[in-house]
Amino acid sequence: MDEHGDVEDDPQKGSDTFSGPRTPAPPPPPPPMPSAPPTTQQQQQQQQQQQIIAQPQALPKAQPQPQPQPPPQQQPPPPQQQPTDPASPTVATTPEPVPIGNGDKISPKSADTEPEYEDGRGFGIGELVWGKLRGFSWWPGRIVSWWMTGRSRAAEGTRWVKWFGDGKFSVVCVEKLLPLSSFHNAFHQPTYNKQPTYKKAIYEVLQEACSRAGKVFITCPESDNTDTSKSVDMQNKQMIEWAMTGFQPTGPKGLEPPEEDRNPYKEVYPEMWVEPEAAAYMPPLAKKPRKSTNVEKPKVKDIVDERTRERLVYEVRQKCRNIEDICISCGTLNVSLEHPLFTGGMCQSCKNCFLECAYQYDDDGYQSYCTICCGGREVLMCGNNNCCRCNIHHYNFILTDQPTDAKEVSAAHRARYFWGNLPGMNRPLTAMNADKLDLQDCLEHGRTAKFDKVRTITTRSNSIKQGKDQHFPVFMNEKEDILWCTEMERVFGFPVHYTDVSNMSRLARQRLLGRSWSVPVIRHLFAPLKEYFACV
Incomplete structure (x- = not known):
């Protein structure tokens, strides 16, 4: 084969130098002039394609010893996956699917993962705090993210707080927040003694504080047979004493939330998301239709x-x-x-x-x-x-057939139904000599009543006005006037200044009386019990 190749090459090489007489032959075709340049370009393109094809196979071998390659010969890099860290301000928002690898999960949207509470005023997510709402004592809670509440973001200078004890959420200004380390100043012993919800809240927040600080309290020895309530009270007492002394030995630093609690956007599947304390909490079951009762009752209706x-x-x-x-x-x-x-x-x-x-x-x-x-x-x-x-x-x-109306024993209309099994509840009302049956008997000196009896006094301020024309019930200095608080107390049968406590306003005292019963009516209902129980 090599000789055959040489034979084919010799005539081609000698065709230009031979000049002797020879049989005429057809002229050779003209050599393709542009053949050389295309051959060079094709060779370069083939080399580039071979390098591109061989590049993915050579990458794993070249990783231990990376070598720089010329930019024209590199394959265009594929679109890199954007960072999926929810705490990062640049979150992946491209609609193109990204292969899930190395445990990557679905990331939240960029609008939902913007940093919260970065106004430089403290109280970050996960911190244990005391919060103050109007009408309540300082209450323990936890700073949470807005998405846990299912509502909108909190305004600047405010925080979303989840209260211990009832699990409700509130937006609280930072001025109304204290760290849990201020336990000695915020804890209210009278509320702890009276309100079970507050007692439960203190127990829950101190349990969380013990978990963070690594503090363990031994309630009672193993041989003790005390019930659960006493054991919980004993443990709660020990935790309160520990909190009063400043959460020693770790102090306030031991109450800081762990790193996983600081980042609310955990990369987990939605069905696996649970809040730290919600993991051990079973939500109350929703009310379901009582099928058994609904099945039985129609049968009774068929008979009756x-x-x-x-x-x-x-x-x-x-x-x-x-x-x-x-x-x-x-x-x-x-x-x-x-x-x-x-x-x-x-x-x-x-x-x-x-x-x-x-x-x-x-x-x-x-x-x-x-x-x-x-x-x-x-x-x-x-x-x-x-x-x-x-x-x-x-x-x-x-x-009942007819409601019990306080007009029979007082100076106000107040028809109310009373349920119970007290003996003699249906007997007629009978006034006593000390009862004030007319409004004039309940007024202060120098005031004149326009009506004998007033309409039902409720929590609304306009319930004092009488009739369709909305007249005030009292004349004083030739002008109409409302009932004073002491006069309303006499109408209900209470002693004078009975509701004058805690600097309550007049409207607050009226609301308190509007939710109460008439004392003469309650006396009438309870009077037969004297025959069954000894009077002290």
């Missing part, structure tokens, strides 16, 4: 006709039938026992339902079912303090 119920109630009102002869829960006449809470009867089926549901309470502290029939439909909550009863609204006609 509504017209029969109305007829029985009418007979009770007309004194033609005793309320003990009907079941006040469902309205049937198949009475097997007395209702445990109200005057009236109860059938066997309602008794079984009552025993099953009467002692079930919701997270708000109220009963889950009606007090009378244990029904699970729409219920009305009792508005009296420390009362957890509720009832279905269409049972109001059974509870």
Whole structure:
């Protein structure tokens, strides 16, 4: 093959130097003049392509000994991934997908990851603080980010605070914030003794402080058989003493939040996000329709006709039938026992339902079912303090026939319904000699009443005005005037200056009286109890 190649090359090389006579031959084709330059360009392009193709394979080998390459021969670099650190002001916002590697997760948007609370006034995210709101003592809380609240960002000079004890959020000015290290100045012992929520808040914040400072308190020895409440109180007392002395030995520095709490934008999946204290907290279950009760009640309706119920109630009102002869829960006449809470009867089926549901309470502290029939439909909550009863609204006609009106024993109209099993609740009101039945008897010297009795005094300021023309009830110096606080106290049956405490304003004292009961009416209701209990 080599010789054949030489033979082919010889005629080409000697064609230009041979000049002897020879048989005429066709003229050779003219040599392509531009063939040489294209050959050089093609060779350069082929070399560049080979280098580009070989470059990714050579990169892993060239990493230990990197060598600079000419810029024209390098492949254009791919678009680099922007930083995904949420704390960085430049967050990836490109819509192009980026391969997830090395544990990268979805990053929040740039608008949501701007730094917070950088006004130079302290109180960063995660710090334990005391906050002051109007009407409350200094309350412990934690500085949180705005996105935890589900609302907008806090304005400059304010902080979002999550309160211990109830888990609510508030925006508080930095002037109304103190570090938790100011425990000795902010802790309020009377509120701690009276309010369970405040006591719970102190316990929770001190538990968090102990966790950060690495402090451990031993509540009681293992052989001790004390109950849980006593153990918690003992531990809480020890933690309060530790806080009062300045959180020694670490001091305020030991209360600083860990690094993971300072950065609220954690790169985790949304379904795995939990707040530090929320991880061990189970939120209250939402109220669900009570299917069992809703299934049982229609059966009772099929048996008891509504017209029969109305007829029985009418007979009770007309004194033609005793309320003990009907079941006040469902309205049937198949009475097997007395209702445990109200005057009236109860059938066997309602008794079984009552025993099953009467002692079930919701997270708000109220009963889950009606007090009378244990029904699970729409219920009305009792508005009296420390009362957890509720009832279905269409049972109001059974509870009482007529409300108890304070006009019979005082100088004001105040019709109110009272529920209970006190003996003699339905007896008529009877005034005593000491009762002030007219408004004139309640006024100060030199003041004249325009009316014998005033309308119901409520928390609203215009409830003092009488009639459609809105006249004031008192004349003084030939001018209309409102009721003074001492006069309103006499109308309600309280001693003079009974509400004159804590520098309360006149409107505040009226609101306090507007939420109270009439003393003569309460005296009337409780009077029969003297026959059952010894008077001190």
